[in-house]
Amino acid sequence: MQLYNTLSAEERAQLIDEAGKQRLTLSFYAYAKIEDPKKFRDDLFIAWNALDALGRIYVAHEGINAQMSIPADHLEDFRNTLEVYDFMQGIRLNVAVEQDNHSFLKLTIKVRHKIVADGLNDDTFDVTNKGVHLKAQEFNNLLEDPNTIVVDFRNHYESEVGHFEGAITPDVENFRESLPIINEQLQDFKEDKNLLMYCTGGIRCEKASAYFKHQGFKNVFQLEGGIIEYTRQIKEENIESKFIGKNFVFDHRLGERITDDIISQCHQCGKPCDNHTNCANDACHLLFIQCDDCKTAMENCCSTECLEITHLPVEEQVALRKGLQVGNKVFRKGKSDALTFKNSGDLPNKPLAKLDPKNIRQKIAVKKSLLGKAEHYYTKSKIAQFLIESELSVGDKVLISGPTTGEQEITITEIFVDGNSCETARSGDQITFELPFRVRLSDKIYKILG
Numbered sequence: 001m002q003l004y005n006t007l008s009a010e011e012r013a014q015l016i017d018e019a020g021k022q023r024l025t026l027s028f029y030a031y032a033k034i035e036d037p038k039k040f041r042d043d044l045f046i047a048w049n050a051l052d053a054l055g056r057i058y059v060a061h062e063g064i065n066a067q068m069s070i071p072a073d074h075l076e077d078f079r080n081t082l083e084v085y086d087f088m089q090g091i092r093l094n095v096a097v098e099q100d101n102h103s104f105l106k107l108t109i110k111v112r113h114k115i116v117a118d119g120l121n122d123d124t125f126d127v128t129n130k131g132v133h134l135k136a137q138e139f140n141n142l143l144e145d146p147n148t149i150v151v152d153f154r155n156h157y158e159s160e161v162g163h164f165e166g167a168i169t170p171d172v173e174n175f176r177e178s179l180p181i182i183n184e185q186l187q188d189f190k191e192d193k194n195l196l197m198y199c200t201g202g203i204r205c206e207k208a209s210a211y212f213k214h215q216g217f218k219n220v221f222q223l224e225g226g227i228i229e230y231t232r233q234i235k236e237e238n239i240e241s242k243f244i245g246k247n248f249v250f251d252h253r254l255g256e257r258i259t260d261d262i263i264s265q266c267h268q269c270g271k272p273c274d275n276h277t278n279c280a281n282d283a284c285h286l287l288f289i290q291c292d293d294c295k296t297a298m299e300n301c302c303s304t305e306c307l308e309i310t311h312l313p314v315e316e317q318v319a320l321r322k323g324l325q326v327g328n329k330v331f332r333k334g335k336s337d338a339l340t341f342k343n344s345g346d347l348p349n350k351p352l353a354k355l356d357p358k359n360i361r362q363k364i365a366v367k368k369s370l371l372g373k374a375e376h377y378y379t380k381s382k383i384a385q386f387l388i389e390s391e392l393s394v395g396d397k398v399l400i401s402g403p404t405t406g407e408q409e410i411t412i413t414e415i416f417v418d419g420n421s422c423e424t425a426r427s428g429d430q431i432t433f434e435l436p437f438r439v440r441l442s443d444k445i446y447k448i449l450g
Contacts, residue, residue: 009105012054016101017441022072025096025103025251027228029115029203031063031127032087037111040064045109047081054104056250058112062122063087065115065203067250069104094201094228096249096256097235102440103251118207119176124214131197131209131220136233139196139223140242148194151182153204154248156344157287157334161255161264161274162227162245163347164198171344173333175204183215190216198223198230200247231258244351246274261351266291267339268298272353280382281306283321287334288342292408299382299436303338310382368399368446374439375430384439385432392431392447393424400435402443409448410435 007015016023034040037059044057048068055068070078082088096103134142142148143164152159152167155178159169168185172178186195195217197205205222213220223230227247234241245263246255254276266273266289273291280300288302301307309317334342372388384400392398394415400408416432417425425431 005106005108007106012105013102013441016105019071023069023099023101023103024072024075025067025069025099025249025253027067027094027096027201028082028088028091029063029065029201029206030087030091031115031206032085034059034061034063037061041109041111044081045107048078048109049107051077051081053078054107056104057107057109058115059109060112060115063115067104069101069251092225092229094225095232096228097231097247097258098253098256100251100253103253116203116207117174117176118179118204118211120179120207120211125210126214127207127210129210129213130206131195131213131222133224134196134221135224136230136237136239139198139221139230140239142194142196142221143242145194147192148196149186149189150196150198151186153178153182153197153199153208155333157276158200158248159347160334160343161276161289162243162247162258163263164243165349167198169347173335175208179208179211183212186217191218194219194221196221196223198226200226200249201228202226227258228256231256244349248276257355260355262353262355263347263349263351264289264343265341265352266294267334267342268294268302270341272351279303279306281309282317283309286336288336288339289334296436302336305338367449369449371398371445371447373445374402374441374443382434382436383432384435384445385430386445387430388425388427388445390427390447391424397448399446399448400439400443401446402440405437405440405443408437 041059051071051074053068053070055066057064057066057068082091143150143166150164150167152163152169153175155173156171163169168182170178170181172181195212197208199205202223202225209220209222227243230243231247233239241259243258244261245259246257248255255274262272262274264274265271268290271291273289275289275291276287277290277295277300279286279288279302284302284306286302290300298307299310301310309320371390371392372386375385375387392412392415394412396412398410398412400410412433414433415422415425417429
């Protein structure tokens with residue numbers, strides 16, 4: 001039986017848009033003893049593929065860690081695929097604050113040594129002796145206790161755009177690095193301080209709380225369900241948010257807004273900004289924060305070097321990506337000498353700005369008329385393809401709008417119809433033109449009037 005993806009991301013996105021159904025982005029995890037992770041993986045793939053479930057899932061002898069996109073009308077059927085396993089009966093599904101039908105475009109289930117790379121030898125301590133789980137209001141109450149130390153167990157690029165007030169935010173690139181650093185920093189507080197910890201969905205704290213109790217910490221607490229569940233509870237119960245900014249997420253949205261506070265800066269110009277992106281140079285893909293102005297000026301690149309590379313012929317770009325040393329540079333997590341305003345470690349608790357109503361994620365109030373809709377989902381930036389319903393000419397100002405793209409204004413400088421450059425496109429034409437950002441199938445194009 002076929003146990004792999006047969007569709008490209010572009011093809012899958014097109015099918016999702018054509019189906020016109022709402023999808024839910026969610027995550028869950030469970031620690032359990034799984035005798036045969038390979039068979040477990042295959043059984044899940046068969047069950048989930050039949051439900052059009054997509055996502056990135058890791059399974060191991062110690063359990064499962066999943067981030068997924070599920071058709072909303074298949075949610076109960078999906079729950080049923082989990083309930084057949086004793087250790088996932090009644091499991092909490094952390095549903096995303098913001099929904100995006102394109103959050104995941106493939107079903108990838110990988111067998112790993114561990115479901116989270118923690119670097120720990122589980123045989124040396126009792127992994128079931130965990131800290132006390134706290135709900136949102138309980139977490140807030142303990143935060144206000146002067147005898148509490150709160151620690152963010154996420155990575156620097158996550159905490160930079162959002163964290164709890166007063167939290168220790170280690171300058172680390174992975175969970176494995178944070179454990180010994182935090183243990184050393186807090187040696188003097190084992191007996192008398194409350195150690196309060198949190199992460200995105202709770203999975204890192206499950207192991208970390210047991211580790212720190214083994215290290216001698218007496219009062220260990222963890223945020224149940226992580227920031228995702230905390231956000232759901234504060235919204236439902238009208239509780240004050242002690243988390244400020246954005247919650248970084250590991251799908252293509254790269255963030256969910258929790259409060260209107262912007263606590264980070266564009267890494268290139270220093271302007272208040274918290275929109276992550278990946279460098280458009282395929283030999284780099286550096287994760288960094290970039291404002292709209294720098295995105296336009298730098299064409300979604302992290303440096304002038306990468307910008308120059310993206311302007312080379314494709315064959316030359318491919319040649320530059322060859323070799324092990326070059327490959328090791330790809331998907332770096334946000335540290336580069338080119339990023340002048342990158343901050344890590346000791347981060348501010350006060351916002352640098354509030355969300356601008358004209359932010360990329362918000363609606364831009366302009367007079368406009370619908371021109372058409374996107375016809376292709378491109379995994380790379382620079383190419384836009386639309387089927388238009390009315391006339392469009394070089395020099396026209398347009399607005400491209402979509403749930404993930406946001407609202408972006410550009411001026412048309414060149415149009416291609418059927419591959420040929422022209423000054424004006426007519427109703428029914430399939431047009432392409434260059435853009436400094438990615439276009440999605442859910443995007444629409446409008447002509448700005450006046």
